[in-house]
Amino acid sequence: MVWEGAALLADIPQLFPAPVTVMVALGQLFVAPGPPGLVWAGELMGNTLISLWRVIVGFALAAATGVFLGIIIGWWRNARDLLEPVIELLRPIPPLAWIPLAMLWFGLGFKPAVFLIWLGAFFPILLNTVLGMESTPNKLVEVAKTLGAGHWQILFKVGLPSAAPSIMAGLRIGIGIGWMCLVAAELTGSNSGLGYMIMYYYSTMEASKTVAGMLMIGIVGFLMFIGLKKLEDKILFWKAA
Amino acid sequence: MKLTFMLLTGLLLASLLIIPIGGLTGCAPAAPSAIRIGYLLGDLHHLPFFVAEDKDFFIEEGLNVEVVGPFESGPAEMDALAAGQIDMGYVGMAPAVLAAARKIPLSIVSGVNLEGSGLVTGMAIGSVAELKSKKIATPAPGSIQYIMFGMLLADNNLSFNDMEIFPGTVKPPDMPQSLQTGRIDGYFAWEPFVAKSVVGGYGKVLVESKDIWPGHPCCVIVARGDFVGSHDGTVAAVIRAHRRAIDYIETNPDEAKAIAAKWTKLDADVIDNALQRVKYTYSLNKDDVKRFVGEMIKLGETGAIKPIITSADIPDPDKFADTVVDTKYILR
Numbered sequence: 054m055v056w057e058g059a060a061l062l063a064d065i066p067q068l069f070p071a072p073v074t075v076m077v078a079l080g081q082l083f084v085a086p087g088p089p090g091l092v093w094a095g096e097l098m099g100n101t102l103i104s105l106w107r108v109i110v111g112f113a114l115a116a117a118t119g120v121f122l123g124i125i126i127g128w129w130r131n132a133r134d135l136l137e138p139v140i141e142l143l144r145p146i147p148p149l150a151w152i153p154l155a156m157l158w159f160g161l162g163f164k165p166a167v168f169l170i171w172l173g174a175f176f177p178i179l180l181n182t183v184l185g186m187e188s189t190p191n192k193l194v195e196v197a198k199t200l201g202a203g204h205w206q207i208l209f210k211v212g213l214p215s216a217a218p219s220i221m222a223g224l225r226i227g228i229g230i231g232w233m234c235l236v237a238a239e240l241t242g243s244n245s246g247l248g249y250m251i252m253y254y255y256s257t258m259e260a261s262k263t264v265a266g267m268l269m270i271g272i273v274g275f276l277m278f279i280g281l282k283k284l285e286d287k288i289l290f291w292k293a294a
Numbered sequence: 295m296k297l298t299f300m301l302l303t304g305l306l307l308a309s310l311l312i313i314p315i316g317g318l319t320g321c322a323p324a325a326p327s328a329i330r331i332g333y334l335l336g337d338l339h340h341l342p343f344f345v346a347e348d349k350d351f352f353i354e355e356g357l358n359v360e361v362v363g364p365f366e367s368g369p370a371e372m373d374a375l376a377a378g379q380i381d382m383g384y385v386g387m388a389p390a391v392l393a394a395a396r397k398i399p400l401s402i403v404s405g406v407n408l409e410g411s412g413l414v415t416g417m418a419i420g421s422v423a424e425l426k427s428k429k430i431a432t433p434a435p436g437s438i439q440y441i442m443f444g445m446l447l448a449d450n451n452l453s454f455n456d457m458e459i460f461p462g463t464v465k466p467p468d469m470p471q472s473l474q475t476g477r478i479d480g481y482f483a484w485e486p487f488v489a490k491s492v493v494g495g496y497g498k499v500l501v502e503s504k505d506i507w508p509g510h511p512c513c514v515i516v517a518r519g520d521f522v523g524s525h526d527g528t529v530a531a532v533i534r535a536h537r538r539a540i541d542y543i544e545t546n547p548d549e550a551k552a553i554a555a556k557w558t559k560l561d562a563d564v565i566d567n568a569l570q571r572v573k574y575t576y577s578l579n580k581d582d583v584k585r586f587v588g589e590m591i592k593l594g595e596t597g598a599i600k601p602i603i604t605s606a607d608i609p610d611p612d613k614f615a616d617t618v619v620d621t622k623y624i625l626r
Contacts, residue, residue, distance in 0.1 A: 089455070156468075156472075156477065157475065160477045161429065161460060161463075161464070161472075161477055161478070239463075240463065241463055241464075241465075242460065242463055242464055242477075243460070243463050244458065244459060244460050244461070244463060249463060252462060252463060253435055253461065253462065255369060256367070256369050256434035256435050256436060256437075256461070256462045257369075257392065257434075257435050257436045257602045258369055258372065258389075258392050258393060258395075258396045258398075258436075259396070260396075
C-alpha cells in the first residue's frame with residue numbers, strides 16, 4: 054500500500070511504477086514467447102531457466118574447486134603458506150571488475166557468465182572451508198590418532214564432518230553472491246537471462262517490466278536460500294539434533 | 295564594546311540595504327541563466343555541443359551551462375530528464391521519442407545531425423545475406439540504429455531471428471574491439487565507432503545508414519516539458535548557441551575537428567573518417583518523427599523485432615509528432 058501510494062504521489066510511471074502495473078507486467082512476461090530454444094517456457098520463465106542453468110554450472114564449479122582447495126589449505130600448513138598470499142591478493146577484486154577480462158577470455162554469452170558466477174561464489178566457499186578445517190578441535194584429532202587412525206582417515210572422518218557446518222554456510226553465501234554476479238554478468242555481453250531481460254526493458258523504457266524482472270531475481274534468490282537451508286538441515290542432521 | 299556592537303549592526307544593516315539597491319539600479323551585471331545540459335559518452339554526433347561549450351557560445355548567449363554527463367545511453371539520459379536532473383539534453387531522437395511515448399513530458403526543440411551510422415562487419419562478410427547465423431551487436435533496443443538495422447534486414451527478407459543479436463549489451467565503445475577480437479561478426483553503431491574499425495583496418499562499412507533511410511534523423515536536442523514552458527528565453531538562447539556552433543563546424547572544419555579530438559580523445563584520422571558520414575543540422579522535421587514511429591510499430595507488428603512501441607502506445611503518430619516536436623525555436 055505504501056508502494057502504491059508513493060507511486061501515485063510520484064506520478065511518473067517511468068521512474069516509479071506502481072505495484073499493480075508491475076503485477077500486470079509479470080503476467081505479460083509470463084505469457085510472452087520465451088527466448089530462442091525456450092519459446093514454450095514464456096519470456097519470464099524461459100529467461101529464469103537460462104539464468105538458473107548458468108548459476109547451477111558456475112556454482113557447481115565454485116563448490117568443487119572452493120571445497121577442494123579449502124580442504125588442502127585448511128589441513129596442510131605448507132599449502133596455506135604457499136596459496137594464501139595469492140588468494141588474499143585476488144579476493145578483494147570485485148567479480149564485476151573482471152567483466153572486461155571475462156569477455157576477452159570467454160567471448161559473449163554463457164561462458165563469461167559462468168566464469169563470473171564461479172568467481173563470485175568461489176571465495177566465500179573457499180574461506181569458509183578453510184575456516185572449518187582449521188577449527189577442527191585438536192582434541193578430536195588426538196583421540197583419533199590414539200585410536201590408530203591414519204592421516205586420511207582423520208581428514209575424512211574427523212576434519213570434514215567437523216568443518217561441514219562452516220562449508221555449508223560458505224555454500225549458502227556463495228550461491229547468493231553467485232546469483233548477484235550472474236545478473237550483473239548478463240547485463241553485459243549477453244542476450245538472454247534475467248539480467249539481460251532487465252537491461253532490455255530498461256532500454257525500451259518499460260519500467261514496470263524492469264521491476265518485474267528485478268522482483269523475479271529476488272524471488273528466485275529467496276527460494277534458493279530456503280532450499281539450501283533445508284538441504285543443510287538434512288545433511289547436517291546431527292547439528293539439528 | 296557596546297559601540298563596537300552598534301557599529302557592526304549598523305554596517306550589517308547598511309550592507310543589506312545597499313545590495314538590493316545595487317541590484318535595482320543595475321550596478322551589478324544580470325546573472326546568466328543557469329541551465330543543466332546532458333550529453334552522451336564519446337558521441338561525435340554531439341560535436342555542436344562540444345563546439346558551443348569550447349567557443350563560449352553559450353556564455354555569449356547569456357547562459358550559465360552546467361554540463362551533466364556524459365551519459366552511457368539515451369534511456370539513462372531520458373531518465374535523468376524525467377527526474378529533473380537535467381533541463382535539456384543532446385540525445386538520439388529515438389530515446390526521446392520512446393520517452394515521450396512513455397509519458398515523460400518533453401519537447402524535441404532542435405535537430406543536431408542527420409545520418410552518421412553504419413553496419414560494420416569483418417572483411418570476410420560481403421553482403422547482408424551473409425549475416426545469417428552471425429553474431430551482431432546493436433545499440434539499445436529502440437535506438438535509431440536498432441530500428442534501421444531491422445529495416446535493412448526486412449528489406450533483405452531477414453529478421454533478428456535469423457542471427458544472434460546482442461542489443462545494448464555490447465556497448466558501442468566496446469563494439470570495435472569486440473569485432474577485432476572476433477567476439478562478434480559485426481555491429482550497427484553511430485560515429486565514431488564505425489570509423490574506428492575502418493581506420494583500424496579490421497572492419498568495413500557494409501551498409502551506411504543513409505543507404506537505408508536517406509537523410510534520416512539521428513541526434514536532437516530535447517527539453518523537459520515544464521522547462522520549455524517556464525524558460526522560453528533560455529531554450530531560445532541554447533538553440534541560438536547551437537546554431538552558431540553548427541555554422542562554426544561548417545566554416546571552420548579543422549578547428550571543429552580539434553575540438554572533437556579534445557572532447558572525445560579520438561585520433562585525428564578516426565575523426566576525419568567519421569565526419570565524412572555525419573551531417574550536422576539544426577533543422578527538425580515532424581515527418582521524420584512520424585516515419586520513425588511508423589517503422590518501429592511496423593517492425594513490431596510484422597514480428598521482425600519484439601514490439602517496442604505499439605499502436606496502443608501511439609494511436610495517432612501525426613498528433614504525437616505535433617505534440618513532441620516544437621519547431622518554434624529553430625524558426626526564430
